[in-house]
Amino acid sequence: MKQILKESNHKTTIEIIQQLIQTTGGTSLTHLGLLGDKKVFLSKDQKSAFIYRKQSNKLVVLCDPIGEISFEKLKEFEDYCKSIKCTPCFYQIDEKSIILYEKAGYRVLKLGEEAVVELDAFEIAGKKGAKLRTKRNKFIRQGYQFEVAMPGHSINLLQELKEVSDEWLNGREELSFSVGSFHYDYVSNFPVGILRDKNGQVIAFATLPIQEKNITIDLMRYLKELPYGTMDMLFVSIMFWAKENGFKSCSLGMAPLANVGLDSNSSIIEKSAKMIFKYGNSIYNFKGLLTFKSKFANKWESKYLAYKPYTLLSVITSIYRLVHGTKSLNYITRFMKPLEKKVKIS
Template sequence: MKKLEHFLNTYKGNHLSHLLFLEDKNLFWAKENKVLIAYQQVANRLVVLGDPIGERTYFQEAIKEFEQYADRKKSKAVYYQVSSSTTSYLQNHKVFKLGEEATVDLNSYSISGKYGAKLRNRRNKFNKQGYQFQVVNPPHTGKLLKEIEEISDEWLSGKKEKGFSVSFFKRDYVALSPIGTLRNPEGKLIAFVTLGYAYKDSKSLIVDLMRYRPQSPHGTMDMLIISILSWAKDEKYEKCSLGMCPLSNVGKSKEDKIYEKVANLIYEYVKVPYNFKGLREYKRKFSHSWEARYLIYSNDDWLPSVFLKLYMLINRSSTKNIVNTPTSPKSLNYKNQKVG
């Protein structure tokens, strides 16, 4: 993990690099350790999470190395939640827009005036009732970690954790992060949010794992986000990510392909088990900045099959470290290892 920390601090990481500390992904080191590609294998797909990290001038060659590695494993490479900058390195592939990531410009963020009236009233109500918000930096006490694990268990209510592209509760992972806490007037912890960042001293913050007790008062999530954004602004952060809104602004153009148009219908009309449109509408209360995220896959691959593999990957057991995969041939300068 020390090697990973040093690498991210050197090359600045990306919008998903905090998830590497969950230790559930393989690390593919390319170009003599100058480029890092994080991935998991599911069936015959090697699914890369986010953009490559490292020396940008080597990205094209690093991706070529990774594709050769996938070929050797008789698998296909899939690139998940990449930014528009990565699409230029994969021009001979198919591209599907997954959705958009909600970000907040903290330099201009404010809940004053007419626009912020509802959020301001929400915050004032919680404050008047005696609720207290605090950001606690690591190292964390065993008592706090036990409290947030209890909340996480209540929030899950027996449901299985998801993984890969989303964080899950793992004590060692949570212990690394600053934690925003919300306590009721009696001092009982009712909600928490872990805060991620791409690298040390980054000016960008990521709202990571956010959970609350089922009996928490209405508006608890609003209060958490309002408080985090205000705290981050005071701490001189410049940007805060609220995460992905899947299928947001997908399939709205006449030129879009049939799969994208189907995705738009799902976004507009499907509410169960996942309300895609509702998620964007919720995050729009805080954010007016949206960054596109893409799925990139081989020309000879089939999108429904890719989505099935992604579903399997995100929904499979995430609480254990994955099995390490073999080191690639030294002649190709491959190094493939698990985080840690």
């Protein structure tokens, strides 16, 4: 395999990411390489893989490198970045990796916390699980059915899922980079948890990428008109299915800005981010997402951004453009720009 995969070699990139998942298991984000929007840098000894995407003069790496993580491997990737006049940054790295990045000259910023369900400890019995248990029993009584469809999906099923996805999108553009999006080729890689009503219609679904004994709830879509508690029912059903099938944990993804800036040692930037979490719900539903994931998660893992000194603003801008697109960033910019007073000229 070549060290650097060329842009035109799209299929080879996806094939290598599939091989990485099979051989190393990957992380709760590795499957996003299968979207087809990223490239892979392999170290010379092919023991480390960096999944990244270029935005302006930044190479944004999604999570830590897969495989061996070392100072030497970071430097090797950084040398490549310098050779093409780009600056590297790393999005959603683990807390245990911070010392390594700091040694390599990076600064770190807490982004939020990944919600994880340790399945051995997951249950809805007792007082704590009463609300989820009541909702689940109600859906079962009313004839709703949950199933997990394994890869090898028929075109009829994919079309059913697409109809739900299209209604959920309601004309909006798909997000990308660090979140899943609906494409037949992408969805076809994974098991899909499906909730059907008593008439057999798909009303909600979620793709379920597998990393050895762990799974991730990735792409979630649902119809506009739903009974109260539908997503709770879908999530609880996925947890029970995963537990029964021998999986150890289920990642619900990151809750952005969750518990950022609360530590006494937090940076000024992280403390500012805390205020965005508290008052920024008009821009993004920070609190709602944290509240929903807290219904299920029994473990939280901090995630960080690693960036070179004096590049933070441009790095954040690049990541936002990757995930949300230029149109969304322009909207936020206009929203935050103060109105100019018009002066009447007599």
